[in-house]
Structures are given as C-alpha cells and as structure tokens.
Amino acid sequence: MLSIESVSKRFRSGNYGVRNVSLNVSGVVGLLGPNGAGKTTLMQMIATITKPTSGRILFDGVDVVAKPDALRRRLGYLPQDFGVYDNLTAFEFLSYFAALKGVGGKQRVRELLEAVNLHTVANRAVGGFSGGMKQRLGIAQALIGNPDLVIVDEPTAGLDPEERVRFRNLLAEVGSGKLVILSTHVVSDVEAVANEIAIMKGGSLVAMGTPEELLRSAEGSVWAGVMASTELDVMRARLTISSAVRKADGVHLRVVSGEQPFAGAIAAEPTLEDAYLCTMTGRAA
Amino acid sequence: MIRRITAIVVNDVRIRFRRPSTAILFLLLSACAYMWVPAPSTGRTLLEINGQRAIYNSAAVGMGTASLATIFIGLIGFYVISNALRRDVSTRCGFVLASTGMRGGEYLFGKFAGNLAFLFTFIGGFMATSMLMQLVRGEAPLQPLVFAKQYLLLVVPGIVVVAAIAILFESIPWLSGRFGDVVYFFVWMASIGVVAAMTDKSAQSLHWIGIFDISGTGYLFESLRLTLHTNSVSIGSSTFDASKGVFVFAGLPSSFNLVVPRIGTCLLAAPILGVASLFFHRFDPARVRVTEKAKRNWIGRINALAKPFARMMFALAPSGGRASFARSIALDSMLTVSAMPIAFIAMIVFNVLSLVMPLKSVTGLLPIVFGALAITIADVACRESRAGTTALVRAAPQLRERFVIWKLLSSLVIGFAFFAGAIVRFALVRPAALGPLVIAIMFVCAAATMLGVVSANPKSFVVVFLLFWYVAMNDKGANPALDYAGLNGVTTPLVMTAYAALAIAFAAGAAAFHAFSLRRS
Incomplete structure (x- = not known):
C-alpha cells in the first residue's frame, strides 16, 4: 500500500510542481492530466529521485522520504522519454540494470x-530499435528486480497505435499482483488497465476514483447531437467538444456541458474521455 | 557494491570502445607517435642533448612515447571522458539509477573507475603500438618491462588525476559545460607552469609541489637533469648532429625522492572525488534543472548579448522564392552563427585585427583563429543527428543525398568568414601565403565534416583537432609536415599537396559513410 x-514540491523559482496532493494507491492506478499538470514531478517524488518540499510518502507504513532504500529495493521505474x-545490445543493456539492482x-x-518479445533481437544494438522496442x-x-511497485511515466508517448496497444497489454499482463502507477495524458491508455484513476491539474489532484465513479460523476453532463458542418466552428468556440465525427447527415457531436448545448442534443452515456473532460472543465458532479 | 561498480565500469568501457571516434583517436595518436619517433636516417631523432642523439632502446622509445601519452591524457583525455555523467542525464537512465539502492559515492567511484579503465586500456594499446614501433625502428632489443616502467612513472599519475577531475567537473554545475572545458585547459596549463617554474628554481629534487605535477613534466625534466646532467633536452622529432655519435638513455629513475611525489599525485584523486561527491546531484530533477540553468555562465551571457547581432545576420538570409542548394548552404551557415553568437563577435574581432595588425602579428594570431573556427564548426555536420532533426533535413529538397557536400560548404562559408581579413591581407601583401591558408581552411572544414558525420558527436573533432593543433603549435616550424597553414614559413608544396589530398579524402570518406548509412536506413 502506498500512501x-x-x-508538495516547490521549485527554487518559487513555482509549485505539485501542491498538497494526498492519495492512497493500491492495484493499478492511472494518473491522468494535461502536460504540466505535475504528474512527472509526483512520480519522481514517489520514485525517491527528488524529495518533496513538504508532506510524507509511506510505502507499507515506512516513510520513504526519510528512508528511501526501503522502497528502492522494491521499485521498478520507467521515466518519461x-x-x-x-552502442549496447539489448542483452547488455538489461544485464547492466540487473547488476545495478542486484x-x-x-x-x-x-x-x-x-x-x-525482444528475445529475437537480444544481441542487436539498441540504437537501431524502434521507439516501441525501446519502450519495451x-x-x-x-x-x-521483480518489483512490488512499478512506476511508468508516459510510456506510450510517441508510439504508433499498434505499439500502443501492445504496450498496454504488456503492462496489464505484467502488472497483475503489483502496485502500478501509470501516468499519461491519453485516457485510452488507462481505460483498459487501471482500476483507479487520479486526475491532476496545475499541480493539484482534482479527482480520484474508480473508472465507474468517474463515469458516474459525468452523468448528465454529456450530450450528443447532429448539426450542420457549417456551424461546427461556431460551436467549437462556444462548447467543450469531446468528439466530432462527420457523416452524411452532418457532424455528430459529443459535448460536455451542464445544460443542453444546442437544440436537438440529447443526454448521452459518458465515456471515460468525457468524464476526464468534465473533470478538467469543472463540470463533474 | 563491487558488482555495481563493476557493472558501471564494464558498461562505460563498452560504450566508449564501440564509438568510431575512439578508433579514429587511437589511429591519430599512433600516427603522432610515428612522427614523434622519427627514423634516425631522416636526420631527426626522438631524444637529443646538445646535438647528440639517444640510441633507440626500450627506455628511450618508452620515455618518448610516454611523454606524448601524457600530453594526450592531459589535453585530450579529459575531453574524451568528461561525458560519463552527462550521458546518464541525457538518456534519463540516470533517473532509473537514482531509483535503485545505489549510493551516490558508489556511482561516482564506478564512473571514476570507468574513466580509469578507458584511459588505461587506451594508453595500454598505445604502448603496445609503440613497442611494435621499437621493433621496426629500434636499435636495441625490446625490453617490455623497461618500456612499461616509463609509462608507469610518467603517465599513470596523470591518468588517475584526470579521471578524477573529469568526475569533479561533471559534478559541479557551473563546470559541467563548455565553461568547464575552458577552465580545465587553464588548470592543466597552470599545472605545467607551476611545476616547471619550481623545477627551474630547484637545485635539488622536487618538493611537495611535485604532487601537483599532473602532467609529469616536472618529474620528467628533473629525472633527465639528474640522469643526463643537463637542462637542455629535446624530446620528440628534433634534429641532431650525426658526427657527435649516440648516447644510451637508461630510463627514468625510480628513486624514493622522485617516486613519492608521483604516488602523492595519484592519491590526489581521493580528495577530488570527495569534493565531487559533495556536489553530485544524484539525478534529482530539481538540481539537474538548476544545472542546466547554471550553464548560462559568462560564455552564455556573452552569447545572449551577441544574439541581436547574429539575428541581424540571419535577417540577411534570402526569404521567399524557390528552395535552392545555395540557399540551404547560406541558411545552414547562418544557423551556425545564430546558435553561437559569440562566434559572430569573434569573426568581427579577428577580421579587424587581421586587417590592422602588423603582418607578423597576424601570422601569430591565425592559429588562434583556427582554434575558434574548430570550436564553431565542430557540430555543423552532426547537429541534426544530435537534435533528432535528421528526418526533417532529409525531407528537404536535395539535402538527403547531398548532405555531406552541404555541410562541407556550410563549414567553408564559416571558415572563409573567419579568415576573410587575413585572406585579403595576404592577397595584397604576401600572395604566396594565400594558397597554404586556403588549403588549411579546407582541411579543417573537411576534417570537421568527416568526424561529425562519422561519430555524430562534435567532441570527436574538437579533441582530435586540439591534439593536432597543440602539437603543430609547439612544433614551431621544426617539422614542415606540421606547418598545415604555412604560418611557420617552412611548409613545402609537397606538404600542402598532402593536406589538400587529405581534405579531399576526408570529404570522400564522409560521403561514403553517409551513402552507406542511407543504404542501411
């Protein structure tokens, strides 16, 4: 259990990277938020790379800020980028980290x-690997090190859709029985694997719950309807559009709004993407 | 702990020895040794006292090549190894290392040991090559232990201290960038100066100051003074009087008074690493970020001040119209200046000085201009691969296939901009000096292009050129082959033809490498 x-993390410039965040983590947790939300800084603090300016991080009851080694022995961390x-082969590269982790x-x-699935290229230099292979x-x-806590920061950034799905499946597979924190700004990345989702914005935690709870919080705030494509630009400026699909009868819109956004729009069942937008725009219940 | 340190050392050695630049550097150093230890039949020798030459035994050749190795370690070795920590920051592997139970001290010691392993292996290889040279040119049987003893006494302390200083400089934010590179150069020069001054004044053996004899210069000259009873010794390709016969050099002495300071020099590494550990950021992003900001030192400030001038130059670039190869060359040259505005100021200063100074002083100034040019164009041919913009450039018209010629011409534009004043001056006053100067500019630009394309790293060229530049500067015209720009007035048509041929070979080599890379990709 991670608590x-x-x-908070305040930089020397005076800006806060993370501000007064509290959460309990168990299972697979997806950390969602736009770029600059503070996800990476929070993960770096959990990974004991940087110390919080204030607050405590407890792993199985041990304060890892004061005793980082208690966590480091049981931690697996994949940083962003x-x-x-x-010049090393995949085998040499992995052997190096294996030795460092004892x-x-x-x-x-x-x-x-x-x-x-890199065993067939184990003796190839990793410089020639694709982005997906490097991420794997x-x-x-x-x-x-067979860690109890796995922290992966934006692992799917820059991957093509196929690699993205493969990586997601891999994470779901290896994450079973472990505590996993996965940060991303792509909702579909966490949809399949996370049993809890935390949403950050501007360094603060703005929502935390199971996917079902987040979906429930968006109920009544998502609308669907069809409108002429000529009106789309006006609507984009006025509304928070979750999706827009052009079809023969017009543009099919999904809109996040506290009230009916335009005539003919009907309440729709929210997706996790809608729920995320609701939270970010402050329209979640 | 031992396992972790071993893993770091093995990893660093693998990474370094698999770089093409390491092989190039090794070949260049071996080539320097070939020139440093000339065949006596050419009228030049390795070790000379008052016109008399030393016979080529293991002690003489070992000492001579070891003294060249100390120059390499001091001047070039530092720059070669000073990216051990930076590599882990830029790949972000450092963040992973920081999330393990590894101690900061373990990491620094591992990196220090990695530096040692690289330099020892490199110099060991060089020593083996030098032994082979003795077999070819020697006048006495090869004695490997005598040979190795010269290296042990002369080179080892330098390796140990330089390996530690590299870690220290990388750990201190304001010394971890180019400013640190410049500071190190002066530290090394000062270490030679201080010890040489002490040796001149001392009638007896070296005192405690000998501990700071990183380069081994003080120990070397004190040893030669004690064994050969003279202060007038010439080491490395110098002329001799064949009628005076030969003398036998028995090797560097290993008396207590002389060896203790050498051991003391090795021990300097401990406090240096201790200080490094105080500054080490352990990849804390907050501190690494500060490190990046701290890189804005005085060079950064001058660059910032010069930016408006560089922008003015950029504004002169043709805009609109169709893309052309000439326009691409102009834009790339301007990008070079724009990225390093201080180069723009240097260009103006050098050109003004070249036009107004007495001709003799201009000749003295030009080696410095070559140094500045080398630093400016070092990353021209490799900046795309470093910035990850290779694909963007290859998508532009003509640049994919003509990448090498594009970069070469772009570097030449910068080269001629640096030397425009001198070229005008020479054309008016001393036309005979113009040819060698132009060939030298082409030679330097072609070398920068080739090393940039092959190694994808500007340091390869900076390091190789610095070594060549230093040897050529200190040769002071003794060897026509090193008078690459004709500035010492001893160059010959054959030498200039050789440099022109080398420039063409470098360009062709870079083009062949690039074509091979394109076929592979």
Missing part, C-alpha cells in the same frame, strides 16, 4: 527479454 500525504545507450543471473535477463526494453528494465 501519499499532503505532498527514456533513452538507451545506443539481480543475479543471465536467466532473468533472458526471461524478461522474452516477456517483452524500458519496461523490461523496470521489471527486472
């Missing part, structure tokens, strides 16, 4: 390469 209590040492034996490295190598290094 974050009133954690993870890079690789181009994991012995080549067998574990081979197992992990197989788990992330990144998740392999995060899992090499």
Whole structure:
C-alpha cells in the first residue's frame, strides 16, 4: 500500500510542481492530466529521485522520504522519454540494470527479454530499435528486480497505435499482483488497465476514483447531437467538444456541458474521455 | 557494491570502445607517435642533448612515447571522458539509477573507475603500438618491462588525476559545460607552469609541489637533469648532429625522492572525488534543472548579448522564392552563427585585427583563429543527428543525398568568414601565403565534416583537432609536415599537396559513410 500525504514540491523559482496532493494507491492506478499538470514531478517524488518540499510518502507504513532504500529495493521505474545507450545490445543493456539492482543471473535477463518479445533481437544494438522496442526494453528494465511497485511515466508517448496497444497489454499482463502507477495524458491508455484513476491539474489532484465513479460523476453532463458542418466552428468556440465525427447527415457531436448545448442534443452515456473532460472543465458532479 | 561498480565500469568501457571516434583517436595518436619517433636516417631523432642523439632502446622509445601519452591524457583525455555523467542525464537512465539502492559515492567511484579503465586500456594499446614501433625502428632489443616502467612513472599519475577531475567537473554545475572545458585547459596549463617554474628554481629534487605535477613534466625534466646532467633536452622529432655519435638513455629513475611525489599525485584523486561527491546531484530533477540553468555562465551571457547581432545576420538570409542548394548552404551557415553568437563577435574581432595588425602579428594570431573556427564548426555536420532533426533535413529538397557536400560548404562559408581579413591581407601583401591558408581552411572544414558525420558527436573533432593543433603549435616550424597553414614559413608544396589530398579524402570518406548509412536506413 502506498500512501501519499499532503505532498508538495516547490521549485527554487518559487513555482509549485505539485501542491498538497494526498492519495492512497493500491492495484493499478492511472494518473491522468494535461502536460504540466505535475504528474512527472509526483512520480519522481514517489520514485525517491527528488524529495518533496513538504508532506510524507509511506510505502507499507515506512516513510520513504526519510528512508528511501526501503522502497528502492522494491521499485521498478520507467521515466518519461527514456533513452538507451545506443552502442549496447539489448542483452547488455538489461544485464547492466540487473547488476545495478542486484539481480543475479543471465536467466532473468533472458526471461524478461522474452516477456517483452525482444528475445529475437537480444544481441542487436539498441540504437537501431524502434521507439516501441525501446519502450519495451524500458519496461523490461523496470521489471527486472521483480518489483512490488512499478512506476511508468508516459510510456506510450510517441508510439504508433499498434505499439500502443501492445504496450498496454504488456503492462496489464505484467502488472497483475503489483502496485502500478501509470501516468499519461491519453485516457485510452488507462481505460483498459487501471482500476483507479487520479486526475491532476496545475499541480493539484482534482479527482480520484474508480473508472465507474468517474463515469458516474459525468452523468448528465454529456450530450450528443447532429448539426450542420457549417456551424461546427461556431460551436467549437462556444462548447467543450469531446468528439466530432462527420457523416452524411452532418457532424455528430459529443459535448460536455451542464445544460443542453444546442437544440436537438440529447443526454448521452459518458465515456471515460468525457468524464476526464468534465473533470478538467469543472463540470463533474 | 563491487558488482555495481563493476557493472558501471564494464558498461562505460563498452560504450566508449564501440564509438568510431575512439578508433579514429587511437589511429591519430599512433600516427603522432610515428612522427614523434622519427627514423634516425631522416636526420631527426626522438631524444637529443646538445646535438647528440639517444640510441633507440626500450627506455628511450618508452620515455618518448610516454611523454606524448601524457600530453594526450592531459589535453585530450579529459575531453574524451568528461561525458560519463552527462550521458546518464541525457538518456534519463540516470533517473532509473537514482531509483535503485545505489549510493551516490558508489556511482561516482564506478564512473571514476570507468574513466580509469578507458584511459588505461587506451594508453595500454598505445604502448603496445609503440613497442611494435621499437621493433621496426629500434636499435636495441625490446625490453617490455623497461618500456612499461616509463609509462608507469610518467603517465599513470596523470591518468588517475584526470579521471578524477573529469568526475569533479561533471559534478559541479557551473563546470559541467563548455565553461568547464575552458577552465580545465587553464588548470592543466597552470599545472605545467607551476611545476616547471619550481623545477627551474630547484637545485635539488622536487618538493611537495611535485604532487601537483599532473602532467609529469616536472618529474620528467628533473629525472633527465639528474640522469643526463643537463637542462637542455629535446624530446620528440628534433634534429641532431650525426658526427657527435649516440648516447644510451637508461630510463627514468625510480628513486624514493622522485617516486613519492608521483604516488602523492595519484592519491590526489581521493580528495577530488570527495569534493565531487559533495556536489553530485544524484539525478534529482530539481538540481539537474538548476544545472542546466547554471550553464548560462559568462560564455552564455556573452552569447545572449551577441544574439541581436547574429539575428541581424540571419535577417540577411534570402526569404521567399524557390528552395535552392545555395540557399540551404547560406541558411545552414547562418544557423551556425545564430546558435553561437559569440562566434559572430569573434569573426568581427579577428577580421579587424587581421586587417590592422602588423603582418607578423597576424601570422601569430591565425592559429588562434583556427582554434575558434574548430570550436564553431565542430557540430555543423552532426547537429541534426544530435537534435533528432535528421528526418526533417532529409525531407528537404536535395539535402538527403547531398548532405555531406552541404555541410562541407556550410563549414567553408564559416571558415572563409573567419579568415576573410587575413585572406585579403595576404592577397595584397604576401600572395604566396594565400594558397597554404586556403588549403588549411579546407582541411579543417573537411576534417570537421568527416568526424561529425562519422561519430555524430562534435567532441570527436574538437579533441582530435586540439591534439593536432597543440602539437603543430609547439612544433614551431621544426617539422614542415606540421606547418598545415604555412604560418611557420617552412611548409613545402609537397606538404600542402598532402593536406589538400587529405581534405579531399576526408570529404570522400564522409560521403561514403553517409551513402552507406542511407543504404542501411
């Protein structure tokens, strides 16, 4: 169990990266928020890379700010924009992190390469890998010490749709039985794997709950309707549009709004994407 | 702990030895040794005292090549190894390392040991090559232990201290960038100056100041003074009087008074690493971010001040109309200046000085201009791969296939802009000096292009050129082959033809490498 209590991070410039965030984490938690919301800073504090200015982070009851090693032995971390040492092979790269984490034996490295489907290119230099392959190598290094807590920061950024789905499935598979924190600004990334979702904005936590709770909070705030494509630009300026699909009879809109946004719009069942938009625009119940 | 440190060392050595630039550097250093230890039949020798030359035994060749190795370690070695921490920051692997149970001290010691392993292996390889050279040019049987002893006494302390200083400079925010590179150069020069001054004044053996003899210069000259009883020694490709016969150099002495300061120099690494650990950020993003900001030192401030001038130059670039290769070259040159506005100020200053100073002083100024040019154009051919904009450039008209010629011509524009004043002056007053100067500019630009394309890193060229530049500067015209720009007045048509041929070979090599890369991608 990971417990974050009133954690804040203030930079030397005086700006807050994270402000007074409290949450309890169990299972797979998706951390959602736009760029600059403070997700990365929060994850870096949990990963013991940087210290909070105030507040406590407890892992199984131990304050990891005061005793970071208690967590580090049980942590797997994949930072945002993870890079690789181009001249090393996948096997060498993973062996290096295995040694640093005190994991012995080549067998574990081979197992992990197989788990992330890189065993066939184990002896190829990682500089020639695609973005998706590098990310899979990144998740392999995060899992090499068989950690109890896995933190992955924006792991799907820059991946093509196919790689994205593959990565999501991989995370769901390896995350079972572990505590996983996955940060992203893409709602569909967490939809499939997270059993709890935390939404951050401007350094603060603005919502936290199960996907069902978030969906319930958006009920009555999502509308669907059809309008002429000529009116779309006017509507875009006036409304929070969740999706717009052009069809033969006009543009099919989904809109987040506290009241009926235009004539003919009917209340619709919210998706997680709608719920996220509701939270960000302050329209969630 | 041992396992972690070993992993860091092995990792660093693998990464460094798999870079093409390491092989290039090794070949260049070996080539320098080949010139440093000339065949006596050419009228030049490695070690000379009052016209008499030393016989080529293991002690003489070992000491001579070891003294070249100390220059390499001091001047170039630091720049080669000073990216151990930066690499982990830029790849963000450092964040992962920081999230493990590894201690900061373990990490720094591992990186220090990685630096040591690289430099020892590199110099070990160089020593083996030098031994082979003795087999070819030697006049006495090879004695490997005698040979190795010269390296042990002369080079090892330098390796240990430089490996530690590199860690220190990378750990201190304001020394971790280009400012630190400049500071280090002066630290190294000062270490030579202080010890040399002490040695000149001392009638006896070196005192405690010998501990700061990082380069080994003080130890070397004190040893030669004690064993050969003279202060007038010439090491490295110098002329001799064949009629005076030869003498036997028995090797560097290992008396207590001389060896203790060398051991003391090695021990300097401990406090240096201790200070480094006080400053080490352990990849804390808040502190790394401060590090990035701190890089705005005086060079950064001058760059910021010069930006409006550079922008003015950029405004001169043709806008609108169709894309053309000439326009691409002009824009790339302007981008170089725009990215480093201080170069624009340097260009103006050098050109004004070249036009108004006495001709003799201009000749003295031009090596400095070559140094400035080298720093300015070092990243021209590799900035796209470093910034991840290769795909953007390759999508532009003509630049995919003609990338090398584009970068070469762009560098040449900068080169000729730096030397415009000198070219005008020479054309008016000393036309004979014009050819060598122009060939030298082409040679430097072609070398920068080739090393940039091959290694995808500006440091390769800076390091290789600094070594060449330093050797050429200190040669002071003794060797026509090193008078690459004809500034010492001893260059010959053959030498200039060789430099022109090298420039063409560099350009062709870069083009071949680029074509190969395109086929692979």
